[in-house]
Amino acid sequence: MDAKLKINEHEFELFIAQDKIEDRIAEMAWRFSSDLKSEVAMVPVMAGAFYFASRFLSHIDKPYRLFGVQASSYKGVNQSEELAISFLKDDRWIKDAHLVILEDIIDSGRTAHELEKYFYSKGAARVEVVALFYKPEQQRFECNLTHYGFEIGPEFIVGYGLDVDEEGRYLKDVYRKQ
Ligand SMILES: O=P(O)(O)OC[C@H]1O[C@H](OP(=O)(O)OP(=O)(O)O)[C@H](O)[C@@H]1O
Ligand SMILES: Nc1nc2[nH]cnc2c(=O)[nH]1
Numbered sequence: 001m002d003a004k005l006k007i008n009e010h011e012f013e014l015f016i017a018q019d020k021i022e023d024r025i026a027e028m029a030w031r032f033s034s035d036l037k038s039e040v041a042m043v044p045v046m047a048g049a050f051y052f053a054s055r056f057l058s059h060i061d062k063p064y065r066l067f068g069v070q071a072s073s074y075k076g077v078n079q080s081e082e083l084a085i086s087f088l089k090d091d092r093w094i095k096d097a098h099l100v101i102l103e104d105i106i107d108s109g110r111t112a113h114e115l116e117k118y119f120y121s122k123g124a125a126r127v128e129v130v131a132l133f134y135k136p137e138q139q140r141f142e143c144n145l146t147h148y149g150f151e152i153g154p155e156f157i158v159g160y161g162l163d164v165d166e167e168g169r170y171l172k173d174v175y176r177k178q
Pocket of ligand 1: 045046048049071072073074103104105107109110162163
């Protein structure tokens with residue numbers, strides 16, 4: 001693992017190592033499972049949450065259904081005006097369901113907020129958000145965040161699924177912009 005790295009023009013330093021992330025995900029999944037009272041539909045937000053979601057779900061041993069959605073708004077290290085969300089054409093699974101949005105990160109909260117709004121408009125009974133990283137100082141949009149792994153500062157991070165212009169998702173550890 002490198003202590004520092006450069007992606008495009010951005011310099012990053014090592015922030016959280018893979019073993020610490022994965023221990024925390026196991027803990028989150030254990031806590032989530034013990035709180036779970038009814039069957040849920042898990043909704044990982046692609047592409048960034050793919051890595052977190054697959055690890056998190058590998059620890060859940062209660063029945064659930066799985067429906068991925070795609071959302072994207074970041075260009076480089078900045079959020080763009082446009083939030084593009086693609087939903088599955090068949091949305092009959094949303095009505096009366098308890099949905100769990102799985103996110104890699106809650107930053108402004110806009111992506112999770114818009115997803116919640118959409119799911120309630122389609123008749124969801126309950127929507128909650130489980131995220132690996134949470135930036136409370138950055139949050140501008142409300143969402144029902146019930147479990148998170150790490151509360152972090154405002155700096156942009158990369159690795160463990162999180163990208164800069166599609167680079168760096170493969171990094172096993174998480175790096176913070178200097
Ligand atoms: O709380 P917010 O400010 O909305 O930021 C969080 C969102 O930003 C990232 O997605 P991005 O738009 O970079 O798409 P990606 O997952 O395909 O990288 C991340 O995966 C979250 O979905
Ligand atoms: N890679 C990455 N994507 C984000 N989307 C919102 N915040 C972040 C962040 O800190 N890093």
